Amino acid sequence: MSASVVIPLLSCVVCAVLAAVLYTRDPDQPANRLAAALMGCTAVWAFCEVLMNTTRDAGSALLLAKLSSLGWAPLGALALHLFLERSSVPWPRLRRVVPFAYGLAAASP
Numbered sequence: 001m002s003a004s005v006v007i008p009l010l011s012c013v014v015c016a017v018l019a020a021v022l023y024t025r026d027p028d029q030p031a032n033r034l035a036a037a038l039m040g041c042t043a044v045w046a047f048c049e050v051l052m053n054t055t056r057d058a059g060s061a062l063l064l065a066k067l068s069s070l071g072w073a074p075l076g077a078l079a080l081h082l083f084l085e086r087s088s089v090p091w092p093r094l095r096r097v098v099p100f101a102y103g104l105a106a107a108s109p
Contacts (some may be wrong), residue, residue, distance in 0.1 A: 004053045012046035015039045034082040041078065045071025073108045075103035 019039035026032050048068035052061050081098050084091055 002053075005050055008046045008049040008053065012043050012050060015043035015046060019043060031082060031085045032049040034085055038075065038078045038082060041071045041074055043071070044068075047071075067109065070083055075104070076107045 002009050016039070022032050022039060023036035035108045045068050048064050048071060052064040052068065055064065077098065080094075080101055084095055084098065
């Protein structure tokens with residue numbers, strides 16, 4: 001196996017395990033749910049990368065590249081939301097941006 005397959009495969013497994021561990025630690029904490037979602041999206045992205053690098057059909061690779069956007073598109077909104085959740089500063093103006101960030105993430109794929 002080449003490095004273009006092994007590295008995303010390892011990333012996919014590690015991120016999936018981290019997502020499960022973060023969520024099962026305390027699912028009632030919003031920060032844990034956000035961190036688990038962040039890792040879950042990264043796992044989906046890496047899984048699509050593995051499939052994309054192993055397919056021989058160009059049409060399938062293009063479809064998988066488009067499907068991978070389900071993993072990478074919400075990363076910015078999730079990271080911003082997680083930062084604001086864990087920050088001790090209230091940041092009221094920045095908190096109003098979070099719904100728009102999720103909307104942009106949903107509109108991008």
